[in-house]
Amino acid sequence: MAIRNSLTTTVPQPVLIRGPIAVHESTKQLLRHLEPESIAVIFHDDLDDLAAEGLLQARVRAVINAGQTMTGTLPAVGCLMLLEAGVPVLEIHPQWFPRLQYYRELSLTETAVLLPGAEERPIPVTWLTRQYWLQRYQEARHHYIDQLDSFIDNTLAYAQREKDWVLQPLICPTLKTQLKNRPVLVAVRGSDYKQELQALSSYIKDQQPVLIAVDGGADALLELGYVPDLIVGDMDSVTDAALHCGAELIVHAYLDGRAPGFERIRRLGLEASVLPACGTSEDAAMLLAHDHECERIVAVGAHAHMLDFLQKGRKGMGSTLLVRMKIGSKLIDAKGLAMLQESGSMPLPPKAPSESCGKKLDEPGRLRRIAAWVQCLKRQRRKQLW
CATH class of the missing domain: 3.20.19 (Aconitase; domain 4)
Structure with a gap:
């Protein structure tokens, strides 16, 4: 401080x-x-x-x-x-x-x-x-290496606990949106989501994928003129306007069935299914698409590395690691495409402190x-x- x-x-x-x-x-x-x-x-x-x-x-x-x-x-x-x-x-x-x-x-x-x-x-x-x-x-x-050491230990510990859950199909019996054999885009309001959506504009227009928003990802889609087909999450960061956009709603619940986000849906007079699942809502959305036999999954704004998770207050990424292993080549991360399409030259990151010894802060x-x-x-x- x-x-x-x-x-x-x-x-x-x-x-x-x-x-x-x-x-x-x-x-x-x-x-x-x-x-x-x-x-x-x-x-x-x-x-x-x-x-x-x-x-x-x-x-x-x-x-x-x-x-x-x-x-x-x-x-x-x-x-x-x-x-x-x-x-x-x-x-x-x-x-x-x-x-x-x-x-x-x-x-x-x-x-x-x-x-x-x-x-x-x-x-x-x-x-x-x-x-x-x-x-x-x-x-x-x-302190990066110390943080990474702790993060890896936590990730592996939680991966061991959550392995059995990931191995089981995640099926939502009340799901109305058709996912089988269709391309899916999962939108998360993470870093660089706007650039990634813009890089995918032609793909979205040509392929017409099912748009699955994770919480505030619904607002991210709406900001750029896309209407989500499905909103998955604990409903803590999505706006009321987005919840009223006409998308099918699925509230991410704990494995014991508790779903704190469902109270907000009820208060707004909307209908939603409840989906008990481990991990993050992002994990649940990707597994839902995969286990309902979608063709492919394009991830926008997804969390994929240590800093992403630590900034969310999560000390590991066990469930995310397992989910990505299960989905395999069906998953395409839009981050790489957005970076390749970004115009202009990109300077190298600043040198580590050890490379700048003797220089004043x-x-x-x-x-x-x-x-x-x-x-x-x-x-x-x-x-x-x-």
């Missing part, structure tokens, strides 16, 4: 930003109803690029985080994306987060969050910088190189946002 500024003076400081606030401990939930020009108040460790993209798309004025924006354990680039776009990123101590939920607006100075009411005590705040991001980014790269040239690398990786996405 960045060093917290203390308030050592009673001299009034000029207000730098003032505006309405939106508060939620889940960034994913906050983005569903975040108004433009709001100050987003979140509780998000290791702010990832997908969350940053959503905040930029919502045109927030500033982001206040009660979590650790960069813990130094994950090389997350969300903080840098916001800073590069001119959106201030600030941190407060976690103890202040519950208090902010009772307010609708606030003001920001160099050292404090000011709440309405003269009797309210200012909340100490720290404005994050690019140098702070770089230091934590380098720490994360330094705030060296302007080093910081510019890393910023340019991240910007190039995100350039297509940023064009769409603005």
Whole structure:
């Protein structure tokens, strides 16, 4: 956590930003109803690029985080994306987060969050910088092997537990959508999903695959003009509008039959099937398509490596590893196609800290190189946002 500024003076400081606030401990939930020009108040460790993209798309004025924006354990680039776009990123101590939920607006100075009411005590705040991001980014790269070691152990342990579940066919008796012998596209609102969908535009037009959305993947499809045939998930990140688009709904449940997401479906007056399954909703969607004998599966925005899963709070990918083994050559990941079609040259990732011994963390040239690398990786996405 960045060093917290203390308030050592009673001299009034000029207000730098003032505006309405939106508060939620889940960034994913906050983005569903975040108004433009709001100050987003979140509780998000290791702010990832997908969350940053959503905040930029919502045109927030500033982001206040009660979590650790960069813990130094994950090389997350969300903080840098916001800073590069001119959106201030600030941190407060976690103890202040519950208090902010009772307010609708606030003001920001160099050292404090000011709440309405003269009797309210200012909340100490720290404005994050690019140098702070770089230091934590380098720490994360330094600990990469340790993280990978732990991730592999966890993945193999869960794969052993979930093996029997994956081996059994995942059949939904009430499924109305015809999947047998048809191509299927599974859309997840993961990194680079827009680029991947755009790269597949001709394929979708020509082949007319069954469009299966995983939770917020339904909104991803609708944003680009596609209507999902099927929505699979625990229904925690998909919008009400997407749920009403006419797609068949399948609520991902625990193996014991509990389905917390079904309550939301019932409240909206919609109908849905319940599908008990291990693993992620993404795993369930792919297995459902495979075990209902689809022709092939094209995955968009899918999670496939350690950083993807750690940013979701998952310490391993046991079920995903097994599902991909079972599906085999029937699965085509759109990430490779999108990268090949991306125009322009792509700079190499910045060197590991060990290759830059003796250089100061705030060296302007080093910081510019890393910023340019991240910007190039995100350039297509940023064009769409603005």
